[in-house]
Amino acid sequence: MEKVFLPVVGDKVLIFELEDVKKLRHLGIVGVLSGTLSAAPQQNVFLGLPLQLSLEDVIWLVTNEHGILIDSAKYHEVEAAMLNQADWNSSQRICVHDPKQDEELLKKLAKMNLSDDKLILKKKQLQENKVENFIIIPNVTPLPNIDSYTIPLDKFLSLSNHHELISNYQVYRSVKDQGFFILPGIRFGGKYIGYPNDPLRYHAHFIINQATDFKLIDLVAGGRLATGVKKVWVIVGEHSTPDSPKKVEGKKRDAVEVDVDQTEPQPDIVDQLTKESKLKSFSIEWAGFG
Amino acid sequence: MSDDEEVDAIQDWKILTQDVVPKRGDKDFAPDGTLVQSQLLEDSRNAMYAALAVRRGHTIKQELVAIWYPERKEAYVPHLRGPYFKDIGRPSSSPSNKIQAAWLNPIETVYLCERGSVRIFLHNDSYERYKTRILQNYIQKEKSQGQGNNFDDDDDEQFDFESNLVSLSLAHLYALAFSHDSTLVGKYQVYSYLKRLGYLVLDFKDSTTxxxxxxxxxxxxxxxxxxxxxxxxxxxxxxxxxxxxxxxxxxxxxxxxxxxxxxxxxRLIPSYSTYDSLKKLKEPTENKLTPCFDVWKPTPQFSKKNPTQPDFQIVIANTNQSSFPSLSQIQELFNSSNHMLNSNTTKNTPATIKNSSSGPSKREIRAQRAKERYSKLDPKIQRSIDYNKLKDKKFKFGNSGRCFIVALIDNGVVNFVNLSEGDFSLAGFGTDDLQELSSNPNERIDHGIVW
Structure with missing residues (x-):
């Protein structure tokens, strides 16, 4: 399969191509639809393109060579400047005939007590003329040379500051590589939500958290919450022997420390993300008796 | 799109996919490997893809254009029309009195474009030349006609957008509008979420002073x-x-x-009134939480020029990047809220959104019964019930009723949380209503002690 282009807007990856959404779905990447549906713009139940991918989705796609990051701003700026406007606009079918508009007009006319003959005549006219009555706003501008605006993964990761990126990603990967679909965890108060397959059709099974610094009270809280919403709480952590050195976190939280980091030889963040890790997971269920 | 159509929009959607739309809760537990199930999944996916493929746009009758100025990072709407500009846009001078023009910020521009309501073109010199020409024409006309205002706008030359300017796709607009500031996409997601529900949204106005x-x-x-x-x-x-x-x-x-x-x-642990943080107002803390939006419930008498006090105020936090705010951050937040200290009507509880379901709900029936019981009680007991109710409310939501809605974003998923300040001392201003209800209104008692 061809690689999916992952356009970077600000520090996020937003997919505007429907075909790419389909490809990603086959790879088990769902993402979050965040755009307004033009056909139903006043509700939040069903949303449309763009599709936002989580940071972990992006890392997984790029490190497994399913996707390439694209600098969307630069790509559009440079390539659009080289467009011949007249050619471009005439090649785009901006105004089209939309039969739905005709139908609605007919419905309105029908309410106005016109005679049947007149209605039929009008219908015929509309069908024959096919007036351009609808203006399209396209999702993407098909510009050439998209593959010359790629950004490397480490540069993309440096755009944003995320807590515990490396250890979180390892948790994500360990679950993802077992075939689960993963969505952001905020809906159920975890880091990730694990689905047995496409969330469109199946309920979530897991609320997933990283196992660091656990107190017993957290076990109760996490277990009760998950069981209360008919899920299992899964905690994943690195399997370390007592004397193994503490893992170095590649990403520091504040800018000052990052500056210091640059003088020291730091293991490459991408290497850290892709390196083998021994993870152990536990599933926890609340077992209150009655 | 007319107003009626917009109300019916959710129904329209089913017609438009002409298929069974996957409803919430209509799911299976796990894949069982049957063909039936995989067919169902395929159908659901296709229904979704079909809905996503529906073209974005509007009818020619509703045509609305805007010009994106890359240097200003704003869009200019030369001719306002349609119902969108109640809260959107800042008015701009226009050469003609008959036509209203406005500037849109990046978030507003993307919102209108994404819902298919406005077509955006990229600004260039030819448009600028046209604008100055129009302006000069107008000045000339005004000079030549003196006080007579009866000239026509119709003989103004019409600008041909399509042959002079590049039209923008949604992806192109996102790149232009949101690339310079990485917080904008998150803000936009919250903004559009609220706008889709019909709320009126303006930029946050700081009320600390x-x-x-x-x-x-x-x-x-x-x-x-x-x-x-x-x-x-x-x-x-x-x-x-x-x-x-x-x-x-x-x-x-x-x-x-x-x-x-x-x-x-x-009482060993010091407690203080919620307003005390105003007493020692400090320099802005580091990592100041900046609220983003003032939000109003939909109302016909809304004026973006002179808005009333907002119903909600929104602050945005990213779950992967920020931890729980510190006390001073929260105090700063409350001090900047739109709260009126003088007003007697404090909005203590977060407003609830009513479901438009038919008939009274169980909760409403219970409330009705409680009300009846209450009315049969001795006035003295009623009073003490009222007193305790008000006190509990003040413990919980604070004496002041200052509150913020925190929009939590996790990779595109938005959740809203109400953040309000509790007050256990109940000693500061704003306890007069409590005093009036107390058993002995003339004697100042300590409301903070409960036993």
Missing amino acids: RQLDEYHKLVENKANESSISIFQALKSYTLSLFSSKVSNILLAKRHYFTYKSIFRSL
């Missing part, structure tokens, strides 16, 4: 009323603290005749 003024005025008034200065009040307060806490406990000198006085002397 106004709150501070009101606070000082209140302090002054209070001081005048009781004819003691604040200094004295403070002094007596510290003295009483000393005497009650230190000496009582350590030396056990005093005799107690009521439970209340014992509890009062046991």
Whole structure:
């Protein structure tokens, strides 16, 4: 399969191509639809393109060579400047005939007590003329040379500051590589939500958290919450022997420390993300008796 | 799209996919490997893809254009039309009185474009030349016609957008509007979520100075009323603290005749009124939480020029990048809210969104019954019920009722949380209503002690 282009807007990856959404779905990447549906713009139940991918989705796609990051701003700026406007606009079918508009007009006319003959005549006219009555706003501008605006993964990761990126990603990967679909965890108060397959059709099974610094009270809280919403709480952590050195976190939280980091030889963040890790997971269920 | 159509939009959607739309909760537990199930999944996916493929746009009758100025990072709408501009856009001078023009910020531009309501073109010199030409024409006309205002706008030349300007796709617009600031996409997601529900949204207006003024005025008034200065009040307060806490406990000198006085002397943890953070207003803290939006419930009499007090105020936090805010951050937030110290009507509870389901719900029936029971009670008991209710409310939501809605974003998923301040001392301003309801309104009692 061809690689999916992952356009970077600000520090996020937003997919505007429907075909790419389909490809990603086959790879088990769902993402979050965040755009307004033009056909139903006043509700939040069903949303449309763009599709936002989580940071972990992006890392997984790029490190497994399913996707390439694209600098969307630069790509559009440079390539659009080289467009011949007249050619471009005439090649785009901006105004089209939309039969739905005709139908609605007919419905309105029908309410106005016109005679049947007149209605039929009008219908015929509309069908024959096919007036351009609808203006399209396209999702993407098909510009050439998209593959010359790629950004490397480490540069993309440096755009944003995320807590515990490396250890979180390892948790994500360990679950993802077992075939689960993963969505952001905020809906159920975890880091990730694990689905047995496409969330469109199946309920979530897991609320997933990283196992660091656990107190017993957290076990109760996490277990009760998950069981209360008919899920299992899964905690994943690195399997370390007592004397193994503490893992170095590649990403520091504040800018000052990052500056210091640059003088020291730091293991490459991408290497850290892709390196083998021994993870152990536990599933926890609340077992209150009655 | 007319208003009626927009109300029916959700119904339209089913017609438009002409298939079974996957409903919430209509899911299976796990894949069982059957063909039936995989067919169902395929159908659901296709229905979704079909809905996503529906073209974005509007009918020619509703045509609306805007020009994106890359340097300003704003879009210019030369001719406002349609129902969108109640809260969107800042008016701009237009050469003609008949036509209104406005500037849209990046978030507003993307919102209108994404819902298919406005087509955006990229600004270039040819448009600028056209604009100056129009302006000159207008000035000339005005000169030549003197006071007579009866000239036509129709003989203004019409600008041909399509042959002179590049039209923008949604992806192109996102790149232009959101690339320079990585917080904008998150803000936009919250904005569009609220707008889709019909709320009116404007940029947040900081009210710290106004709150501070009101606070000082209140302090002054209070001081005048009781004819003691604040200094004295403070002094007596510290003295009483000393005497009650230190000496009582350590030396056990005093005799107690009521439970209340014992509890009062046991109060070791300092508590303070929620307004006290205004007293020691400091320099802005590091990582200041900046609220983003003022939000109003939909109302026909809304004016973006002179808006009323907002119903909600929104602050945005990213779950992967920020931790829980510190106390000083939260205090700063509350001090900047739109809260009026003088007003008696405090909006203590977060407003709930009513479901438009038919008939009274179980909760409503229960509330109705409770109301009936209440009305049969002795007025004295009613009073004490009211008192306790109000007190509980103030413990929970704070004496002031200052609150913020925190929009939590996790990779594109938005959740809303209400953040309000509790008040356990109930000693500051705004406890007058509590005092009135108390068993003895004339005697100042300590509302913070409950037993």
